[in-house]
Amino acid sequence: MSMAANEKEFLKNYNIHDYDVPLTSVDIVIFTIIDDRVNVLITQRADFPFKGKWATPGGFIDVKNDQTIEATAIRKLKEKTGFDAPYLEQMGSIGNAKRDPRGWSVTVTYFALVNEHNVTFADDCCWCPLDENGETSTKLAFDHNLLIKEAFLRLQNKAQYSTIALHVLPEKFTLSELQQTYEIILGGKLNKAGFRRRILKANVIEKLEGESKQTATRTAQLYRKLDQEDVHFYMREIYAR
């Protein structure tokens, strides 16, 4: 490394490959609800390391083409799900010397919520159901079991005080369907009257006048999401006792 006299000269001579650097990647935990259970999208690895094993979608930053780290996440998400407009939120970064056999690795993690029917995924992908602790029945590559568990806890936590679960539903839905979605994520029953009061007061959904859905027993009013960011409603407690 030379001693630069000024910034221009320094930058001309700067070469990242003169340094020991970590691997830097992006991983995305994509949630949906299928058959009354929370599922995550996993993909079978085509290359080493962990070739053939299942893992969450992700990969390296394309420094030539990606402008931002979120663009990397959206690109990977689109590659695997064909869908590029989900609820997407950065979750945090995991970095240590041991998580990747290739060496020191940092991964910036995202979590996404999608409706099952918006996804037309590639052959190397499938939905994997989670148990009530956010665990899968099989061991995944890297530390991805832990990653999914952390994302699941974050999802449960946010569902307690925000309207985040809306993003799992289709365009039109009933209040009972919305309540069921919350119950599946939270793993417990909610009080009906209280749930409806809060969700309507939050002003995040709109009644579709004249539109209703036939259920097993009677009709139910349809609603749709309003174009709105994640709203927080700070309830005292969401669970019915």
Place this chain on the structure above:
Amino acid sequence: MSMAANEKEFLKNYNIHDYDVPLTSVDIVIFTIIDDRVNVLITQRADFPFKGKWATPGGFIDVKNDQTIEATAIRKLKEKTGFDAPYLEQMGSIGNAKRDPRGWSVTVTYFALVNEHNVTFADDCCWCPLDENGETSTKLAFDHNLLIKEAFLRLQNKAQYSTIALHVLPEKFTLSELQQTYEIILGGKLNKAGFRRRILKANVIEKLEGESKQTATRTAQLYRKLDQEDVHFYMREIYAR
């Protein structure tokens, strides 16, 4: 790049320098309160780029010695403040092609809260006061003005519903001092009776029986923090109207 037949061979031949990779660093926004204002620690850059400019403490991961990314953050914090046990929380990561003149850069950001008297900082550091919007009076290196502003908003947000502000106080403190700390962070007056009720109910501080502090007018009971993680108390609203 060779076609590997198995994982062992693949790993033997793997060399990160065969790829275009981003710079990966850690940045820490360290908050304290001095003279009734929120301050952040800044340090003058010894090297290019931005040599001589002020920036938040941070730097590259030492892949030979750091075991985790948090260890990198703690190492940098200790180097600059001489203090290694503050409240430290990962805030998120910023990554894009433009933020560093050397090239594509990802930084994992942390924010810390310390008591002013726990810090004995190096010559190249100083405290920098923030205005009510979390802005400094001078332009810092990289995107660090933005970084500080985001950290400040996060601090304000967490102060609304958690006991986070405790970490700014010294070992022993009065309830009035604690309330003042919240008021400085939040930028508004709080209701005294309500504040005391909530903070005592949260069960995060302990009355020091028989110990009191002489203030300008009368004595005040001293308290100390209990060994406890950040507690959330979900109040409806912290502000007095």
Place this chain on the structure above:
DNA sequence: TAAATAGTGTCTGTCAGACACTATGAC
């Protein structure tokens, strides 16, 4: 005594949680 801050008692409006009730449609 006045001034200033420490610390307490109590009222009120809001709202989560609980639960019973009515409404509607399939069978």
Place this chain on the structure above:
DNA sequence: GTCATAGTGTCTGACAGACACTATTTA
């Protein structure tokens, strides 16, 4: 009619916010 689910009305306890009050020290 019965059964199941959709949807509503209302009570209650908890508590934030408001505010007035008392207590203690300096000057």
